[in-house]
Amino acid sequence: xxxxxxxxxxxxxLQLLGRGARDGTLQVVGLDPAAPRxxxxxxxxxxxxxxxxxxxxxxxxxxxxxxxxxxxxxxDLATESRDAMQLELAMRTLAAMLHWTRGRFDFAEGPVRxxxxxxxxxxxxxxxxxxxxxxxxxxxLLDDFHAVPIFVADDRLAxxxxxxxxxxxxxxxxxxxxxxxxxxxAGTLDEPLETIGDRVxxxxxxxxxxxxxxxxxxxxxxxxxxxxxxxxxAVTLLEHRVGSVPSDREAWRLLGLAxxxxxxxxxxxxxxxAWQQADPSLTEExxxxxxxxxxxxxxxHDHRE
Amino acid sequence: MATPEGPExxxxxxxxxxxxxxxxxxxTNFAWFAARRGSDAAAIEAVREAVSQPGAPRAxxxxxxxxxTGRTDGLLLTPASATRHAPxxxxxxxxxxxxxxxxxxxxxxxVAETCYLAALxxxxxxxxxxxxxxxxxxxxxxxxxxxxxxQRAIAGGAPWAAHNHALALLRRGExxxxxxxxxxxxxxxxxxxxxxxxxxxxALLDGAAAEAxxxxxxxxxxxxxxxxxxxxxxxxxxxxxxxxxxxxxxRRGLLLSPWYLPQVWLLTPVPGxxxxxxxxxxxxxxxxxxxxxxxxxxxRSLLETGHLGESLxxxxxxxxxxxxxxxxxFHRGVVLAKLRRYDEALADWEAxxxxxxxxxxxxxxxxHARSARQLAAxxxxxxx
Numbered sequence: 001x002x003x004x005x006x007x008x009x010x011x012x013x014l015q016l017l018g019r020g021a022r023d024g025t026l027q028v029v030g031l032d033p034a035a036p037r038x039x040x041x042x043x044x045x046x047x048x049x050x051x052x053x054x055x056x057x058x059x060x061x062x063x064x065x066x067x068x069x070x071x072x073x074x075x076d077l078a079t080e081s082r083d084a085m086q087l088e089l090a091m092r093t094l095a096a097m098l099h100w101t102r103g104r105f106d107f108a109e110g111p112v113r114x115x116x117x118x119x120x121x122x123x124x125x126x127x128x129x130x131x132x133x134x135x136x137x138x139x140x141l142l143d144d145f146h147a148v149p150i151f152v153a154d155d156r157l158a159x160x161x162x163x164x165x166x167x168x169x170x171x172x173x174x175x176x177x178x179x180x181x182x183x184x185x186a187g188t189l190d191e192p193l194e195t196i197g198d199r200v201x202x203x204x205x206x207x208x209x210x211x212x213x214x215x216x217x218x219x220x221x222x223x224x225x226x227x228x229x230x231x232x233x234a235v236t237l238l239e240h241r242v243g244s245v246p247s248d249r250e251a252w253r254l255l256g257l258a259x260x261x262x263x264x265x266x267x268x269x270x271x272x273x274a275w276q277q278a279d280p281s282l283t284e285e286x287x288x289x290x291x292x293x294x295x296x297x298x299x300x301h302d303h304r305e
Numbered sequence: 306m307a308t309p310e311g312p313e314x315x316x317x318x319x320x321x322x323x324x325x326x327x328x329x330x331x332x333t334n335f336a337w338f339a340a341r342r343g344s345d346a347a348a349i350e351a352v353r354e355a356v357s358q359p360g361a362p363r364a365x366x367x368x369x370x371x372x373x374t375g376r377t378d379g380l381l382l383t384p385a386s387a388t389r390h391a392p393x394x395x396x397x398x399x400x401x402x403x404x405x406x407x408x409x410x411x412x413x414x415x416v417a418e419t420c421y422l423a424a425l426x427x428x429x430x431x432x433x434x435x436x437x438x439x440x441x442x443x444x445x446x447x448x449x450x451x452x453x454x455x456q457r458a459i460a461g462g463a464p465w466a467a468h469n470h471a472l473a474l475l476r477r478g479e480x481x482x483x484x485x486x487x488x489x490x491x492x493x494x495x496x497x498x499x500x501x502x503x504x505x506x507x508a509l510l511d512g513a514a515a516e517a518x519x520x521x522x523x524x525x526x527x528x529x530x531x532x533x534x535x536x537x538x539x540x541x542x543x544x545x546x547x548x549x550x551x552x553x554x555x556r557r558g559l560l561l562s563p564w565y566l567p568q569v570w571l572l573t574p575v576p577g578x579x580x581x582x583x584x585x586x587x588x589x590x591x592x593x594x595x596x597x598x599x600x601x602x603x604x605r606s607l608l609e610t611g612h613l614g615e616s617l618x619x620x621x622x623x624x625x626x627x628x629x630x631x632x633x634x635f636h637r638g639v640v641l642a643k644l645r646r647y648d649e650a651l652a653d654w655e656a657x658x659x660x661x662x663x664x665x666x667x668x669x670x671x672x673h674a675r676s677a678r679q680l681a682a683x684x685x686x687x688x689x
Contacts, residue, residue, distance in 0.1 A: 065382070066380065066381055066382045067381065067382055067383070069367070069381055151316055154312075154315045154316055154318075154319040155319070157316065157320055158318075162323070162324060162325045162327065163323060163324055164327075164331060166384060167334060167382035167383065174337075174341050174342070208320075208323075
C-alpha cells in the first residue's frame with residue numbers, strides 16, 4: 001500500500017492498518033525528502049517511531065531536559081521516566097505527521113520485531129484530539145498563551161503548603177523571566193503548549209506564579225502604519241512590541257519591513273536576524289530577505305562613496 | 306562563588322522556605338534551580354541536605370560533586386521516582402533493629418547501640434543485632450567486643466556476619482586471615498554475590514589477580530548490578546593486562562554508581578530483607594582512595610584503547626581531587642602528547658619529576674619531557 005499524502009491522509013492510513021491488525025513498516029516522507037519517518041506496526045499497534053522516538057532521540061531529549069547527562073556516569077533514572085519520554089516523543093511526532101498534506105507513504109507488509117512502544121491507533125487519535133481540545137480550553141484561560149507568568153511576591157511565595165514539584169515545573173520556573181509569555185516558554189523548553197499551559201496554571205494554583213496580562217499587541221496598528229507609509233511610526237510600535245515579547249516572530253518580520261520602508265537596511269537586517277533566531281524553521285525565508293537587504297545596503301554604500 | 310543579590314536571592318530564599326523539610330529529589334531539583342540562578346551557596350546547602358537523607362538520588366551526589374568543585378554545568382534534575390532505595394522506616398511502629406540500622410547509617414552510634422541492645426532481647430532479631438553491634442564496635446576500634454559479637458552473630462546465622470567479619474579482618478590488615486574466613490564461608494550453601502565480591506577484592510589486595518578475577522566473575526554473574534564487583538573486576542583485568550576487559554567492567558560499574566566503594570558493611574534492618582549498605586572507612590562517598598584507583602585504571606584502559614578524550618577527562622577528575630597525583634599527571638601527559646599538546650604534556654611530566662623524582666614514573670617523566678621539549682621547539686621553529 002502506498003500513495004501521496006494529498007490523496008489519503010495519514011489518519012486514514014493508520015486507521016486502516018490498525019483496524020486490519022496489520023504487521024509491517026510504514027515509511028512516510030513529508031516536506032523534507034531527506035528525513036523519512038518509519039512507523040512500525042505489529043498487529044495494527046504502533047511499536048516504534050523512528051528516528052524521532054528511537055533510543056538516541058530519547059537520550060537526547062532526556063539530556064535536553066536535564067534528566068540525563070553526557071557524562072559516563074548516568075543518573076539512576078527510573079525506567080518509567082525513559083518510557084514516558086519515548087511515548088511522548090512518539091506522540092509528538094505522530095501528531096506532526098498527521099497534519100502532513102505533502103509527501104507520500106509506503107507500507108511494506110511483513111513480520112516485524114517487537115518495538116519499545118505498544119500503542120493502539122485509536123488511542124493515538126483520541127490522545128491527539130484530547131490534546132487539541134485542551135489547547136483550545138487553555139488558550140481561552142491564558143490570553144491565547146500570551147499571558148506572561150511571573151513569580152508571586154516573596155512573602156506569598158514563602159508560605160503555603162509544602163511543594164513537590166516535578167522536573168518540568170523546575171524548568172518552567174527557571175525559564176520564567178517576566179518577559180516570556182506561555183507560548184515563548186513552550187518554545188524555549190521544547191514542550192507542547194498545552195503541557196506548559198497546564199503546568200503554569202498548576203503553579204499559579206500553588207501560589208508560586210501569577211499571570212501578568214498579555215502586553216498590548218501593537219502589530220495590527222503597525223501593519224496599518226506600514227500600509228499607510230508611516231514607517232517611523234510603525235518602527236516605534238514594533239520596537240515596543242519586541243521589547244516586551246521578544247519571541248513575537250511576526251513583530252520582528254514587520255519591524256524589518258518597516259525599516260526597509262524607511263531606507264534603513266542595516267537595521268532591517270538586524271530585525272530579520274532576530275526573526276530568524278526566534279524561529280529557526282524560517283532560516284531560508286529570512287535568509288533571502290537578509291541577503292536582499294545586504295545587497296541594497298552595499299549598493300547604497302558604494303553609491304555614497 | 307557566585308551569589309545573586311537583591312530580589313533574586315530573596316526569591317530563592319523564599320522558595321527554599323516554602324519547600325520546608327523536602328524530599329531528596331525536591332532538594333536536588335531546588336539546587337539545580339538555585340545554581341542556575343547563580344545562588345551556588347543555597348544550591349550546595351540544599352544538595353548537602355539531600356545527600357544526607359536516605360534514598361538520595363544519584364543526581365544529588367553528582368550535583369554536590371560538581372558544585373563543590375566550582376562547576377555549575379551538567380547539573381541534573383531528578384524525578385521523584387528516581388529514588389531507588391526506600392528509606393528505612395524508623396517510625397514508632399518499626400522494630401528496634403530497623404531503628405538501630407537507621408541510626409547506624411546516619412552515624413548516630415549511641416542511638417544505634419541502644420537500639421541494637423534492645424533488639425538483642427528479641428529472639429528472631431538477636432543474630433542480626435549482634436552483627437550490627439559488631440560493626441559498630443569495629444568502627445569504634447573496640448576489636449575484642451567486635452570479635453565476640455561476631456562470634457554470636459555467626460553462630461546465630463546472621464546473613465552478613467561472615468562478610469562483615471572478613472571485612473573487619475581486611476581492614477585490620479589481616480589479609481590472609483580474612484581470605485581464609487571467606488574461603489570457609491564460601492563453602493556454605495548459596496553464598497551471596499557480596500561475599501564473592503569481597504573475596505575478589507581481598508585476593509586483589511593479596512596480589513592474587515587471577516584468583517580475584519574468578520571470584521569477581523562469579524559475583525557479577527550472581528548479581529549483575531553489584532557496582533563494586535564490576536569496579537574491582539576492572540582493577541583485576543587491569544592488573545592482568547587486559548585493557549579492553551578492564552574498560553568494559555569499569556564502564557559497567559560507572560553506569561551503576563559514581564563511586565567505587567569496595568568496603569561496605571552490610572546491615573540487616575529486618576530479617577529476610579535486603580541489606581542496608583554502609584560504606585566503611587570514609588566519611589563521604591567519593592573521598593576514598595579506592596575511587597582514584599579505579600579512575601586511574603579506567604584512564605589507563607581508555608588510553609590504551611585509544612579513547613583519548615575520555616581518558617583525559619578521567620585523569621582530570623583525579624587531579625581535581627589531588628593535583629599532585631603522580632600517576633594521573635604522568636598519564637595525562639601521555640594523553641596530551643598523543644593529542645600533540647606538547648607544552649601541556651611537558652608541564653605534567655615536569656610536575657611528576659618535581660614531586661616524585663626518585664620513582665620510576667619520575668625517571669620516565671624526565672625522558673618524556675626531553676622529547677616533548679624537542680617537539681615543542683620544532684613547532685616554535687616552524688611557526689617562526
